[in-house]
Amino acid sequence: MLLIALLITLLTPTISSGGDDSSSNDQSQIPSRIVHTKYGAVSGTIVQLESLNRNLGPVEVFKGIPYASPPIGSLRFMPPVTGALWPGVKKADRFSAVCPQRLPDISNETEALERMPKGRYEYLKRLLPYLQNQSEDCLYLNIYAPIQAGSRGDSSGNGNANPVKYPVMVFVHGESYEWNSGNAYDGSALASYGQILVVTINYRLGILGFLNANVDRYSKSPANYGLMDILAALHWIQENIEAFGGDNKSVTLAGHGSGAACVHFLIASQAVPDSLLFHRAILMSGTGLAPWSLVGDPAYYAAIVAHHVNCSVDLPHQALMKCLRDVSLKSLLSTPVRVPDFGNAFGPSVDGVVIDTGDFSQQDPYDFGSLSGSDTKRQMHYQNNLNIINSVLLRKLAINKLSRYDLLVGVTRAESYFIFNAGDVQYGIESDRKTKILRNYVRSTYSYHLNEILATIENEYKDWEKPVQHPINIRDETLEALSDAQVVAPATLTVDLHSADHRNSFLYVFDYQTKFGDYPQRQGCIHGEDLPYFFGAPLVGGLSHFAKNFTKAEILLSEIVMNYWSNFVRTGNPNEQQDNRDRKAKNIEWTPYENVHKKYLNIDTKPKLKNHYRAHRLSFWLNLIPDLHKPGNDDVPLSHHELENDDVVDQSKSTVKPLIPQRDKGANGTSPNSTVLFSSPIFNYTLQRSNNRNNSGSHNAQINSNLSGGKTKSNVPGIDHDMYDENATSGPPTEDGFAAYSTALSVTIAIGCSLLILNVLIFAGVYYQRDKTRLNEPRTIKKRNENGQMPNNICGDLETLTIHSKSDPATILGHHHSLHQLPPP
Ligand SMILES: *[C@@H]1O[C@H](CO)[C@@H](O)[C@H](O)[C@H]1NC(C)=O
Ligand SMILES: *[C@@H]1O[C@H](CO)[C@@H](O)[C@H](O)[C@H]1NC(C)=O
Ligand SMILES: *[C@@H]1O[C@H](CO)[C@@H](O)[C@H](O)[C@H]1NC(C)=O
Ligand SMILES: *[C@@H]1O[C@H](CO)[C@@H](O)[C@H](O)[C@H]1NC(C)=O
Ligand SMILES: *[C@@H]1O[C@H](CO)[C@@H](O)[C@H](O)[C@H]1NC(C)=O
Numbered sequence: 001m002l003l004i005a006l007l008i009t010l011l012t013p014t015i016s017s018g019g020d021d022s023s024s025n026d027q028s029q030i031p032s033r034i035v036h037t038k039y040g041a042v043s044g045t046i047v048q049l050e051s052l053n054r055n056l057g058p059v060e061v062f063k064g065i066p067y068a069s070p071p072i073g074s075l076r077f078m079p080p081v082t083g084a085l086w087p088g089v090k091k092a093d094r095f096s097a098v099c100p101q102r103l104p105d106i107s108n109e110t111e112a113l114e115r116m117p118k119g120r121y122e123y124l125k126r127l128l129p130y131l132q133n134q135s136e137d138c139l140y141l142n143i144y145a146p147i148q149a150g151s152r153g154d155s156s157g158n159g160n161a162n163p164v165k166y167p168v169m170v171f172v173h174g175e176s177y178e179w180n181s182g183n184a185y186d187g188s189a190l191a192s193y194g195q196i197l198v199v200t201i202n203y204r205l206g207i208l209g210f211l212n213a214n215v216d217r218y219s220k221s222p223a224n225y226g227l228m229d230i231l232a233a234l235h236w237i238q239e240n241i242e243a244f245g246g247d248n249k250s251v252t253l254a255g256h257g258s259g260a261a262c263v264h265f266l267i268a269s270q271a272v273p274d275s276l277l278f279h280r281a282i283l284m285s286g287t288g289l290a291p292w293s294l295v296g297d298p299a300y301y302a303a304i305v306a307h308h309v310n311c312s313v314d315l316p317h318q319a320l321m322k323c324l325r326d327v328s329l330k331s332l333l334s335t336p337v338r339v340p341d342f343g344n345a346f347g348p349s350v351d352g353v354v355i356d357t358g359d360f361s362q363q364d365p366y367d368f369g370s371l372s373g374s375d376t377k378r379q380m381h382y383q384n385n386l387n388i389i390n391s392v393l394l395r396k397l398a399i400n401k402l403s404r405y406d407l408l409v410g411v412t413r414a415e416s417y418f419i420f421n422a423g424d425v426q427y428g429i430e431s432d433r434k435t436k437i438l439r440n441y442v443r444s445t446y447s448y449h450l451n452e453i454l455a456t457i458e459n460e461y462k463d464w465e466k467p468v469q470h471p472i473n474i475r476d477e478t479l480e481a482l483s484d485a486q487v488v489a490p491a492t493l494t495v496d497l498h499s500a501d502h503r504n505s506f507l508y509v510f511d512y513q514t515k516f517g518d519y520p521q522r523q524g525c526i527h528g529e530d531l532p533y534f535f536g537a538p539l540v541g542g543l544s545h546f547a548k549n550f551t552k553a554e555i556l557l558s559e560i561v562m563n564y565w566s567n568f569v570r571t572g573n574p575n576e577q578q579d580n581r582d583r584k585a586k587n588i589e590w591t592p593y594e595n596v597h598k599k600y601l602n603i604d605t606k607p608k609l610k611n612h613y614r615a616h617r618l619s620f621w622l623n624l625i626p627d628l629h630k631p632g633n634d635d636v637p638l639s640h641h642e643l644e645n646d647d648v649v650d651q652s653k654s655t656v657k658p659l660i661p662q663r664d665k666g667a668n669g670t671s672p673n674s675t676v677l678f679s680s681p682i683f684n685y686t687l688q689r690s691n692n693r694n695n696s697g698s699h700n701a702q703i704n705s706n707l708s709g710g711k712t713k714s715n716v717p718g719i720d721h722d723m724y725d726e727n728a729t730s731g732p733p734t735e736d737g738f739a740a741y742s743t744a745l746s747v748t749i750a751i752g753c754s755l756l757i758l759n760v761l762i763f764a765g766v767y768y769q770r771d772k773t774r775l776n777e778p779r780t781i782k783k784r785n786e787n788g789q790m791p792n793n794i795c796g797d798l799e800t801l802t803i804h805s806k807s808d809p810a811t812i813l814g815h816h817h818s819l820h821q822l823p824p825p
């Protein structure tokens with residue numbers, strides 16, 4: 001307290017001069033010290049935590065600090081651009097707006113409960129108020145720092161000769177690729193208890209964050225704007241966190257759910273320099289290997305958006321993007337998109353820059369099958385989400401990159417609970433509904449032998465000892481099957497891969513269900529129920545949108561969890577206790593995961609080390625199913641792969657389907673007759689399958705320059721891909737269509753502009769060098785307006801910004817990153 005008082009006396013004059021009283025909604029806020037970032041000075045607030053039974057030190061909270069230029073106007077659908085300098089002291093005492101998003105509709109409770117469990121509804125009712133204030137100008141982060149950070153009175157007195165530096169944890173929020181915000185997650189209790197810096201970030205979501213109208217993976221035009229935002233935030237943290245008392249050499253990237261998938265993709269990305277931007281990763285309840293993590297068919301959804309906002313789908317890519325930049329946000333967001341049941345319409349997708357597959361045709365195709373040692377000679381001929389994910393994340397390169405980081409991975413007991421509605425939760429489900437759900441899952445996830453896969457799953461997840469099943473049990477079996485398939489198996493595969501090369505792999509299973517939480521006590525911990533413990537909500541009687549009512553045991557559990565987590569953030573090992581802190585909780589030793597014993601921590605009020613979590617069931621998903629899921633011989637008719645008696649399939653077949661193999665268009669990657677996985681010239685063509693997949697060989701696809709047929713996509717994403725038939729050469733493209741397509745391609749992205757921006761933000765290695773050379777020079781950044789807007793001619797500006805660093809951007813990129821091939825003239 002003395003320290004705070006001191007700080008206040010020191011700082012008050014400066015603060016009061018700059019600030020008007022805008023703290024109307026909060027109780028009287030104590031301003032923090034002023035921190036000088038590279039972009040300007042900020043002052044936050046000091047928050048005194050009211051802990052029930054713990055003595056938690058106060059934290060400094062900085063809300064709404066910009067980490068990149070607002071992605072508006074010409075910067076919409078562009079990689080994030082370094083922020084502008086601001087004058088004076090910015091008051092960082094309120095959250096920024098969240099990124100534009102369409103929230104789940106819970107306005108009518110009756111209707112909502114037909115789609116979601118009651119507990120989920122209650123949870124959303126608390127969460128959604130945080131997401132109401134939306135704006136495209138949303139690239140902001142929030143920092144929660146232990147009070148002493150950077151301005152230690154005890155250890156370093158007046159000089160900052162050797163100030164204590166706190167490790168940094170960056171939280172990437174989950175829930176969905178299309179909505180939510182970091183603002184809702186209050187890191188103050190974790191920062192105070194764990195003595196770490198907690199940073200929560202907003203990144204672009206949905207259409208604005210992930211629209212990918214790429215027609216070709218060789219074009220290398222960036223599309224994962226949301227992921228690049230996360231990179232930009234990490235970059236900002238490297239540059240500035242030291243001023244807040246953080247250690248930029250010890251940064252942990254923690255993601256939950258879809259956020260964890262984002263983290264995984266960043267780890268595996270070639271655009272991210274190894275261990276420069278972050279050093280450890282925590283994947284909670286999600287990984288990139290999950291079948292839902294990637295949008296395999298982004299161009300289809302991009303076409304729907306373009307169509308909706310009256311941007312001609314005939315436009316070449318660059319002009320189309322320009323058109324999309326000019327339409328109003330409202331029309332963009334009002335695009336009617338039907339989100340596939342077990343996937344996403346907008347989310348990370350292959351763009352060849354942040355997420356790429358390498359040269360797939362050259363690389364050994366790595367699939368689940370070869371994990372178990374069996375040889376996989378078959379080529380993957382079909383575009384299938386799983387195949388794409390595997391070729392992105394299971395490449396040697398990606399696995400090598402994974403092993404550069406310390407990794408902590410975990411799941412909860414009931415991950416897929418939200419597919420049920422209130423009635424299912426209360427009364428259970430009948431077995432035909434179980435079949436329907438599983439059938440839907442199989443259809444949207446797999447491409448081959450669907451009948452066999454479905455039958456196997458049903459057989460596996462059935463209690464054969466009971467002749468008559470209770471609906472509740474049937475519901476539980478379904479829940480288990482989907483949780484295993486969608487989250488648990490991918491998570492264990494991830495630690496399997498990681499632990500093969502790296503010592504610090506840790507796996508946990510969160511198995512404690514909150515007593516007075518949102519959900520009935522039966523299933524065990526539901527997806528997301530672990531987060532309050534991680535953020536320390538029980539210690540302070542509830543934080544932000546988390547439930548408020550916790551028991552004593554739960555408080556203790558939260559301490560245990562925060563201990564492990566903050567130790568991991570500090571050292572890469574959850575066990576290394578920080579010295580001499582009076583911790584009530586004595587944590588048991590959490591042995592690293594390795595392939596022999598497969599030890600994991602079962603987190604309950606009394607955590608226990610166990611081994612081989614769900615070994616049989618996971619082997620089912622990691623060995624048997626991938627073995628089944630192989631194309632089979634060429635003489636297997638395609639119709640065999642489809643589900644029998646599939647009522648859904650018999651509807652309209654038309655689909656905005658790309659998939660015209662590309663041939664020699666400058667990038668010599670593929671020979672004409674090799675199969676191309678990622679060809680997707682969407683815009684000019686609507687492929688219509690003439691008929692249902694009637695007979696195998698003749699998949700007549702028609703080229704049709706009319707999108708209207710595509711509005712009604714059959715909801716069978718998995719199977720749509722098998723339009724690709726084994727005889728790739730026998731494909732539809734006529735000579736004419738192909739010529740038109742090549743033309744479209746030759747206009748790739750605004751190459752100069754984007755490459756330069758990329759150069760600035762993504763390829764941090766280059767960037768850092770540039771920074772060094774820049775130190776003594778007048779900053780070009782100053783050209784920007786003070787309010788953070790870029791001047792109109794951003795390319796010009798960036799050119800000057802980059803060129804004085806090193807000769808020619810193309811050479812730099814070519815050198816650092818042999819990704820970019822300039823398009824043919
Ligand atoms: C929404 O956010 C903006 C930008 O931070 C802020 O100026 C505005 O006051 C906020 N509106 C509400 C209702 O909170
Ligand atoms: C909610 O939806 C139900 C079913 O559609 C409808 O009967 C009811 O009137 C709606 N309630 C309100 C308040 O709109
Ligand atoms: C990390 O912080 C130190 C100290 O502020 C700074 O000198 C260094 O440049 C930072 N590293 C990066 C990559 O910005
Ligand atoms: C697109 O054009 C149609 C017909 O001209 C119009 O009704 C509709 O409002 C337009 N949509 C947008 C987003 O401008
Ligand atoms: C917590 O929940 C229990 C059981 O519902 C209730 O008895 C108790 O009053 C609640 N406490 C608070 C503070 O809400």
Ligand SMILES: *[C@@H]1O[C@H](CO)[C@@H](O)[C@H](O)[C@H]1NC(C)=O
Nearest residue numbers: 664665666667668669821822
């Ligand atoms: C593409 O292939 C042709 C012939 O195989 C070759 O002449 C040309 O140099 C190649 N272009 C590139 C960019 O590799």
Ligand SMILES: *[C@@H]1O[C@H](CO)[C@@H](O)[C@H](O)[C@H]1NC(C)=O
Nearest residue numbers: 361670671672673674675729
């Ligand atoms: C492509 O097809 C030609 C003839 O159709 C064949 O000679 C050549 O070997 C094939 N190339 C590859 C890579 O399969």
Ligand SMILES: *[C@@H]1O[C@H](CO)[C@@H](O)[C@H](O)[C@H]1NC(C)=O
Nearest residue numbers: 650690691692693694695698
């Ligand atoms: C399949 O094609 C055959 C002949 O082309 C036709 O007789 C049959 O009705 C078709 N089946 C379906 C389900 O369309």
Ligand SMILES: *[C@@H]1O[C@H](CO)[C@@H](O)[C@H](O)[C@H]1NC(C)=O
Nearest residue numbers: 634696697698725726727730
């Ligand atoms: C592939 O093409 C060959 C030769 O054109 C043909 O014999 C074979 O039936 C085709 N296979 C399929 C599945 O269409």
Ligand SMILES: *[C@@H]1O[C@H](CO)[C@@H](O)[C@H](O)[C@H]1NC(C)=O
Nearest residue numbers: 686704705706707708709710
């Ligand atoms: C698109 O198709 C619809 C119906 O299939 C047709 O009415 C319309 O004229 C077509 N538009 C173009 C531009 O071909």
Ligand SMILES: *[C@@H]1O[C@H](CO)[C@@H](O)[C@H](O)[C@H]1NC(C)=O
Nearest residue numbers: 314315316684705740741744
């Ligand atoms: C798209 O197709 C139309 C008609 O088929 C053609 O006139 C136009 O040039 C094509 N656009 C591109 C970019 O190829």
